[in-house]
Amino acid sequence: MSRLSLSLSLLVILGGAALLAVLNLAAPPSSAFHVSTYVVSLAGKYLCFAILALALDLVWGFAGILSLGHAAFFALGGYAMGMYLMRQIGTRGVYGNAVLPDFMVFLNWQELPWYWMGFDNPGFAILMALAVPGVLALVFGWLAFRSRVSGVYLSIITQALTYALLLAFFRNDMGFGGNNGLTDFKDIVGLDLHLDSTRSGLLLLTAAVLALQLMVARFLVTSRFGKVLIAVRDTESRTRFLGYRPERYKLFVFVLSAVMCGIGGALYVPQIGIINPSEFSPANSIEAVIWVAVGGRGTLIGAILGAILVNFGKTIFTGILPELWLFALGALFILVTLLLPNGVLGLFARRKPEKSQ
Amino acid sequence: MNFLRTCLVLILLTAPAMAQSEDAFTGLGSNDFDAIGAAITALALSGDKQASPTIHAIHDETLYAAPDGSLLIKADAGYVDARTGAPVADVVEDDLIAVRVNNKVRRAVDAALGSLDLFAATPDIRRKAAAAVFLSRDPAILPALAKAIAGETNDSVRVVIRQAQAASQLANPDATEAEQLAAVAIIRAKGGLEAQSLLGSLRDQTPAVANAAGEALTALARLQQLWSLVQSVIYGLSLGSVLLLAAAGLAITFGVMGVINMAHGEMVMIGAYTTFVVQEVIRARAPWLFEASLFIAVPLAFLVSGGIGIVIERGLIRFLYGRPLETLLATWGLSLVLQQAVRSLFGANNRDVGTPKWMSGATEWGGVTVTYNRLTIVVFAVLVLAALLAVLRYTALGLRMRAVTQNRRMAAAMGIRTPWIDALTFGLGSGIAGMAGVALSQIDNVSPNLGQGYIIDSFMVVVFGGVGNLWGTVVSALTLGIVNKFLEPIAGAVLGKILVLVLLILFIQRKPRGMFPLKGRAVEQ
Missing domain, CATH: 1.10.3470 (ABC transporter involved in vitamin B12 uptake, BtuC)
Structure with missing residues (x-):
């Protein structure tokens, strides 16, 4: 990835988001240039998914860790933000309880569980959106990489991890709203979530975060650290024999990636308006992998491109032919792995095919 | 031919019973609740084929005593003589007195209905009746149970009736300690949740019985855990x-x-x-x-x-x-x-x-x-x-x-x-x-x-x-x-x-x- 293409993609991300926001707010609804709030929210959603894809590309494309549970970190970040938004509802809920969210009143709970404490503070909620996925990734990664679980085995246990979380969050007595999750949000840091300006602001914020993450990721993979990471991906044993500690490199990048996902999830929830356990479903994580594969694994920009392309396709497809979407997605999986090992970007840059683990 | 023989056997069997049960039927018309209760119990034990409809009639409160001492069951179409089952014409309804029922009589009726089935022809009904008695534990049925055990031909049904007898014995204030200890042993052998709840209710008995019940209870609980x-x-x-x-x-x-x-x-x-x-x-x-x-x-x-x-x-x-x-x-x-x-x-x-x-x-x-x-x-x-x-x-x-x-x-x-x-x-x-x-x-x-x-x-x-x-x-x-x-x-x-x-x-x-x-x-x- 050259410096030029990086600047270009940053420009496209930030410029595109700014353009959408301006056209949404400044152009009158009657104008041909007006962009509806629906499109703004949709763009925001795509950019959140792009954050997830970018984070996944960092671990899969550069460290060879195929995580099939990355959406779990995304969803955990989302739940942290959702809890903040829930607390913001206050007395405007159906039951009008100032402290307890509606579903707790419904379950006849008398007081807020300890793990909900502090979530009325946006700063704390953001911190948790970073810390919870980070700590989970730290513990999980430390256990897994230390005992050299790698390749397919790691993929399967990451899948089991997100599956276990899925089952856990479905339980009502976990205190996260069970099946229905958290929804019906009113406002964020005092701004009404239903206002166009808030939506556009969130889109701009997401674009900025994505741009920042792209720069960080790019800095990381071009640094000396990134070279070791690529060495670990290509031949882990040889890197170890050269005196490096692959597990430390993998752990660092895994935790960083989880934190990036957490931020993505935290930005996703206010724009979508709901977070529920289905975000943990293993299928979501695997779908995120295909975004990366479509765009081009190990290219960073490709991951972002893939996430936007596939989700755009999904929006179009599920609108016109909902039955065919799974056929299309399935075919995409098969065709990309068979015919496009380097993704869409691989079509442009004729690189030597990498040997995968 | 077969039918005739069955009829003959039935007649032979019921004839002496009818003569005996004259007292039992008479007692039903009494004014004394105790006498009515005793009569019901006796009737249930008699084996009289009219016992069942009569006791059911008391249960439904459709049994009446006539001034001449006869007992009448009010049916859909007129009255029926309780002793014979034959329809009775020209009844003067104003002279009839309903057989009196209070809670004590009702208990006797329930017990009697339970014990009646103990003598049914099909083993399954007998088994069910015994199981019901096990749950109701009425000492009033004890004589019926004893009689049923003596007459029982099916071994597995006899075991169930024995268990019912043991359960009723534990509720019988007149039972000796030895009888009750034997009963506890039988119920322990039966096992299961019903036995456990029964044994659990025996804390007020004499120390020996309560001890035996406690031991049985722990043994059963251990068994339950094992299962x-x-x-x-x-x-x-x-x-x-x-x-x-x-x-x-x-x-x-x-x-x-x-x-x-x-x-x-x-x-x-x-x-x-x-x-x-x-x-x-x-x-x-x-x-x-x-x-x-x-x-x-x-x-x-x-x-x-x-x-x-x-x-x-x-x-x-x-x-x-x-x-x-x-x-x-x-x-x-x-x-x-x-x-x-x-x-x-x-x-x-x-x-x-x-x-x-x-x-x-x-x-x-x-x-x-x-x-x-x-x-x-x-x-x-x-x-x-x-x-x-x-x-x-x-x-x-x-x-x-x-x-x-x-x-x-x-x-x-x-x-x-x-x-x-x-x-x-x-x-x-x-x-x-x-x-x-x-x-x-x-x-x-x-x-x-x-x-x-x-x-x-x-x-x-x-x-x-x-x-x-x-x-x-x-x-x-x-x-x-x-x-x-x-x-x-x-x-x-x-x-x-x-x-x-x-x-x-x-x-x-x-x-x-x-x-x-x-x-x-x-x-x-």
């Missing part, structure tokens, strides 16, 4: 055999071939749908074959899923050998396509797969209940596994499969067509998944998502047992099943499953190659 342990093990084995069925095919494709087939669950799902189609055809064309539908479905499911497996191997997986992560993604895509295809063909709703009669119902072994469908699945899993082992071990195909997996190039050099062996091995694994689908159609919802629910569990089983080791798969499936069922009562079903997943994730950290890892060079591939 629930056995029950957990049996449920665990049942769940384990389901896991084994789902994972056995994966043990071949993933374990032996090293192919990550995320569409494995869909092979199971296709097997279940094959069962559905077979049953639909049978229902439409040959309903008499329904009981055998599963026997037809099993080989068909093997062929259908196996055939699709071979197509998948030839069309997709062979291009991806040596790239496990890509295989994983491509087969995941394939699983989405297959799910959607089935959804388009059969609809998104659950399909109704019937259970043959011989698989429905349950049996009791001691204190545990085992349903026949679970039992069948355990047997089926054992058979499938045995067949699989036999194929791998004794057939030419199995020999070639083992040769190819152990040393592909050497096998090729020996003239084995390795690409075809790959395809057939994959077909075998998929076919077994299809057969698992037939079994799962009996216990799970047949829907396009059927397979997805098993894919993670199946991979866990194979990884836990150790890749490339069929026996490891067996041990791990049964272990996971039993651990799951032991955790369920402690932690609840969902939390138990989560715990098992977490334990597995931790276990894989300790032993990344499973419980029974392969040793030697194959490991470092």
Whole structure:
């Protein structure tokens, strides 16, 4: 990835988001240039998914860790933000309880569980959106990489991890709203979530975060650290024999990636308006992998491109032919792995095919 | 001729009874509640064939005493003489006095009704009556019970009546301590929840009886615990055999071939749908074959899923050998396509797969209940596994499969067509998944998502047992099943499953190659 293409993609991300926001707010609804709030929210959603894809590309494309549970970190970040938004509802809920969210009143709970404490503070909620996925990734990664679980085995246990979380969050007595999750949000840091300006602001914020993450990721993979990471991906044993500690490199990048996902999830929830356990479903994580594969694994920009392309396709497809979407997605999986090992970007840059683990 | 003889016997039997029971019937017309109660009890014991309608009449409050001492039952069409059962004409209703009933009389009636059935002709009714007495524990029935025991010809019914007698004896204030101790012993031998609640209520008795009851209670509770342990093990084995069925095919494709087939669950799902189609055809064309539908479905499911497996191997997986992560993604895509295809063909709703009669119902072994469908699945899993082992071990195909997996190039050099062996091995694994689908159609919802629910569990089983080791798969499936069922009562079903997943994730950290890892060079591939 050259410096030029990086600047270009940053420009496209930030410029595109700014353009959408301006056209949404400044152009009158009657104008041909007006962009509806629906499109703004949709763009925001795509950019959140792009954050997830970018984070996944960092671990899969550069460290060879195929995580099939990355959406779990995304969803955990989302739940942290959702809890903040829930607390913001206050007395405007159906039951009008100032402290307890509606579903707790419904379950006849008398007081807020300890793990909900502090979530009325946006700063704390953001911190948790970073810390919870980070700590989970730290513990999980430390256990897994230390005992050299790698390749397919790691993929399967990451899948089991997100599956276990899925089952856990479905339980009502976990205190996260069970099946229905958290929804019906009113406002964020005092701004009404239903206002166009808030939506556009969130889109701009997401674009900025994505741009920042792209720069960080790019800095990381071009640094000396990134070279070791690529060495670990290509031949882990040889890197170890050269005196490096692959597990430390993998752990660092895994935790960083989880934190990036957490931020993505935290930005996703206010724009979508709901977070529920289905975000943990293993299928979501695997779908995120295909975004990366479509765009081009190990290219960073490709991951972002893939996430936007596939989700755009999904929006179009599920609108016109909902039955065919799974056929299309399935075919995409098969065709990309068979015919496009380097993704869409691989079509442009004729690189030597990498040997995968 | 037979009929006449029966009549004669009946007349001979009832004639003396009628003479005796003259007193009993008379007592019913008395003004004294105690006398009425005593009369009811005596009547129930008399064996008089009019005893039952008369006591029922008291129960329904339709028994009247006439001034001449006769007793009349008010029926839909006029009055009937209680003693003879013959209709009575010209009754002066104003002269009739209803037989008086208070709570004490009602108790006597209830007891009498219970004891009447003790003398019924069918053993089942007698057994039920005794069981009812066991619960009502009325000392008033004791004489009836004694008489019933003496006259009982069926051994198993006699045991039940004895237990009822023991229960009533414990409620009898006049019983001696020795009698009550004997009763406690009988109830201890009976066991079960009813016996436990009865023994638990004996704290007010004399110290000796209360002590004996306490001891019996602890013994029964221990027994109960033992049985629930056995029950957990049996449920665990049942769940384990389901896991084994789902994972056995994966043990071949993933374990032996090293192919990550995320569409494995869909092979199971296709097997279940094959069962559905077979049953639909049978229902439409040959309903008499329904009981055998599963026997037809099993080989068909093997062929259908196996055939699709071979197509998948030839069309997709062979291009991806040596790239496990890509295989994983491509087969995941394939699983989405297959799910959607089935959804388009059969609809998104659950399909109704019937259970043959011989698989429905349950049996009791001691204190545990085992349903026949679970039992069948355990047997089926054992058979499938045995067949699989036999194929791998004794057939030419199995020999070639083992040769190819152990040393592909050497096998090729020996003239084995390795690409075809790959395809057939994959077909075998998929076919077994299809057969698992037939079994799962009996216990799970047949829907396009059927397979997805098993894919993670199946991979866990194979990884836990150790890749490339069929026996490891067996041990791990049964272990996971039993651990799951032991955790369920402690932690609840969902939390138990989560715990098992977490334990597995931790276990894989300790032993990344499973419980029974392969040793030697194959490991470092």
